[in-house]
Amino acid sequence: MWQRHPREGSKDLREGLERRLGRPLSRREFLRASAGAAVAMPTMSAILAACGKNPRAQTTPGFQVATPDHPVKLPLVGQPIADGLQPESGATLQIYNWDQYLWKHVVQEFCDQYKCDFKITTFNNMEEAVTKMQTGELKLDVFFPTYDVLGKLVDGKFLQPLNHSYIPNLEANAWDMFKNPFYDQGWQYSVPYTVYTTGIAYRRDYIHDDQIFGADNPRAMLWDPQYSGKVGVYDSYRDTIGFALQKEGINDVNTEKSADIDKAKAALLELISAVNVRVEINGAYAKLPKGEYVLHESWSGDIVAGWGYVPKYVEADYEALGYWFPDDRIGPADNDLIAVPSNAEHPVLAHLFLNFMLDFKNAMDNFSWVGYQPPQKQADVNALTTTEGLYSKISNWAAPAMYVPPWMPAAVVRESDLTTTGLRVHELSPAGDTLWQNAWQEFKAGA
Amino acid sequence: MPEGEATPAPKGRRRPDREESPEESGVWYPRWFWPSFASPGIVWLLVLFVLPFYVILAIAFGTVDLFRNPLPVWQPWWWTKSYLLDVLTKIFGAQAFLRPTYYRTLVYVIIASAICLLIGYAVAYYVARHAGKRKTLILILLISPFWISYLMRMLAWVNLLESDGYVNRTLQFLHLIPANHPIAWLEGKPVTVILGLVYGYIPYMILPLYGFLDRIQSSLLEAGRDLGASPASTFWRVTLPLSKPAIYAGLVIVSLPMFGDYYTNNLLSGSPKTTMIGNLIDDSVGSYGQGPQGAVLVIILMILLLVPMLYYMRSTLRAQELK
Incomplete structure (x- = not known):
């Protein structure tokens, strides 16, 4: 194929410039003009190319929304790390997590074992x-x-596929459902971290267990004006609108019907006029134990961890915290994950960390501090309310704290909550959202 | 320099075409010399105002990406007004559920600014006129809140206002409230938010007022007294009119940030009943797919704030013209 020689254009350029100036160009003037054009041409072409594209057309999603009815096998993007690699030496493991959601004591044990440092962002x-x-x-x-x-x-x-040979603890220790979760069939990119339900945290010195568990519609208690000023919900639209939907008897917490959403919205607006509800993210675990709330929508892990926030740690204050979740276990139940970013500088160490957190002892030690239950097969869910956790043992609390307080059996999460009875909150369509x-x-x- | 020796003229090109006159310095500088002194300010304005403002426009009229985070669209010919129309519908449309938040914010800011002015003027007047030797100490005490971040000061108030906090304990100690019924300051009360705004911004009111009142010549006040005016009359007819520019400046300085404030309501209330415009923006920025809407809310707020700003500039210019 005929190709234009790269230097051929210089003749046209020189002639053009000479025509515009009306005189011959000196060599220096021509070189300066050529250099300017060399810089300007690609820049201009890039700008023109960028201007020619509508950014709105570049945002089409290339993924499917995963639901329990429509499990998704994620595409393989990149390759997992090779088998049998040694962990990176002298590394600082960079951890990116929610605040107060990982016990540093456990991470330090990992770093002691693999001779590394860690930093939590x-x-x-x-x-x-x-x-x-x-x-x-x-x-x-x-x-x-x-x-x-x-x-x-x-x-x-943004994530790299996992090499399963570094993470044998998932097959060995995690609940079976996590070998093939609906959001990541074949756990190609993620391992489970914690499981939780969404119910109601309450002060047992104001509300008896029988009162809330025996109520026709316990969620409606948040609308009771006698608790005005002492009621809180999460600053999380999916959780709180879902809560209002269930209060209205709608169990589809992923509904996109405007009639359903209108009902939930009306209920939430009524919540303002009835009790002047407050909307916060730390109300359940940090403020209800201090007595600032009597009732608060709550993730099970928040109220289980709440004992650490009781101002004067005495038995009575500890026992003042309660958690309601329906006896039929029909309510929101979910899990959180751990994954390895694609730009990880220490991917081997990261894989080993995932495996470490799936170890029974490490997972349970972490549970004793964060309050969120790990999905461990070996953990006898019936014994969680009678077994003292490591954090309680090494702290100087007035009374031993069980993994889950004995009077809070509703906060224990079972595998069936996630597989059978529980309501999974999944992504909505843009219009529904x-x-x-x-x-x-x-x-x-x-x- | 020896006594009697003439001061050397500053270096510069002498004007070739004109003779020196005693009124002129005798030094000629290039035309760009004095205007160039404004260049740092212009660069500052371009980098920290014009450019960010264009980013806000590019987001407000832009789109969202795969993660539904805001995706700025830099080319105006690709801009869409759908987010703008959506927000305007929520403010002026049939349901108009955002409108009460605008009214509420306006009321909170007016009340809080008025309280700031009342307290701030009294404090500034005392320091400027009556503090005597303690003036420096009081000024340091007034400036000291600036050393602590606004967030920390609000968090301190959370502790003070708790049911068993020092405020309730003091009121109970003074028998102003019953022992077993502390005031629930933190249960979503508008008064708590307004007082929080006052506390957070009052130093910004006191300092300009003090600076202005301190510069009022005492001879003017003495003249008023000599002409038979009482102290109160001197204040109303001399001090207060003279301090008008400082009052306007103080009101603008405290009210503009109050309009965008969201931390005070978040920390001291948390109730939707006390939501302010800043909270709407904060919520939009932190929600999937709502970033462009947040940028539109910012632009609307900026347009609203232009009104007091322009009024302030007009009154300042008029005051300068009268001099």
Whole structure:
């Protein structure tokens, strides 16, 4: 094929410039003009190319929304690390996690074993975490995502596939359901970290267990004006609108029907007028134990960890914390994950960390501090309320604290909660999500 | 320099075409010399205002990416007004559920600014006129809150206002409230948010007022007294009119950040009943797919704040023209 010689254009350029100037160019003038053109041409072409594309057309998702009815096998993006590699020496393991969601004592044990240091960087919510990961500025080895963003993270090439040979503890120790979770068939990118349910935390010195467990609609107790000023919900639109849906008798916590959302919104607006509800993210674990709330929508792990926030640690204060989840176990039940980012500088160490956190002892020690239960096969869920955890043993508390307080058996999560009875919260379509967001905004605006 | 020796003229090119006159310095500088002194300010304005503002526009009229995070669209010909129309519908449309938040914010800011002015003026007047030797000490005490971050000061108030906090304990000790019924300051009360705003921003009111009141010549006040005016009359007819520019400046300085404040409500209330415009923006920025809406809310707030800002500039210019 005929090709134009790269230097051929210089003749045209010189002639053009001479025509415009009306005189011959000196060699120096021509070189200066050529250099300018050499710099400007690609820049201009890049700008013109960028201007020619509508950025709106570049945002088509390339992933499927995973639901329990539609499990997703994520595409393989990149290759897992090779088998049998030695962990990186002298490394600092970079961990990216929610605040107060990992006991440093356990991480230190890992680092003692593998001769490394660690650094934990925290985020406040998944939106913030993903945004910062997108910048590419963070060099992370271990990340704690929620499963609703997993498909996007893989599609955006932010996670690397796992080499299972480094993580035998998943097959050996984790609940069987996590060998093939609906959001990541074949656990190609993630391992489970904790499991939890979403119910109600309450002060037992104000509300007896029988009162809330015997109520026709315990969720409606949050709407009772006698608790005005002492009621809280999470600053999380999926959890709280889901809570209001269930209060209204709608168990589809992923509904995209506007009639359902309108009902939930009306209920939430009524919650403002009835009890002047407060919307916070730390109300259940940090403020209810201090007596600032009597009732609060709560993740099971938050209230189990709440004993560490009781101001004067005495038996009575510890026993003042209660948790309600329906006896038929029909309520939101979910799990969180650990994954390895694609730009991890210490991927072998990261794989070993995932395996370490799936070890029975390490997982349970971590549970004793964070309050969120690991999905461990060896853990006798019936014994969690009678077994003292490591954090309680090495702390100087007035009374031993069990993994789960004995009067809070509803906070223990069983595998069947996630596989059979529980309601899994999954991603919504953009239109459905807008519906939820608008309802949430109206509630938060206090209209 | 020896006594009697003339001061050497500053270096510079002498003007060739004109003779020196005693009124002129005799030194000619290039035309760009004096305007160039504004260049740091212009660069600052470009980098820290014009550029960020364009980013906000590019987000407000842009789109969202795969993760539903805001994706700025830099080319205006690709901009969409869908987010702008969406927000305007929520403010002016049939349901208009955002409108109460705008009214609420306006009321909170007016009340908080008025309290700031009342307290701030009294404090600034005392320091400027009556503090005497303790003036420096009081000024240091006034500036000291600046050394602590706003967030930390609000967190301190959370502890003070708790049911068993020092505020309730003091009120109970003074028998102003019953022993077993502490005031629930932190249970979503508008008064707590307003007082939080006052506490957070009052130093910004006191300092400009003090600076201005301290510069009022005492001869003007003495003239007022000599002409038979009482102390109160001198204050109303001399001090207060003279301090008008400082009052406007103080009001602008405290009210503008109050309009965008969201921490005070987050930390001292958390109730939707006390949500302010800043909270709407904060919530939008932190929610999937709501980033462009947050940018639109920022632009609307900026347009609203132009009104007091322009009024302040107009009154300042008029005051300068009268001099």
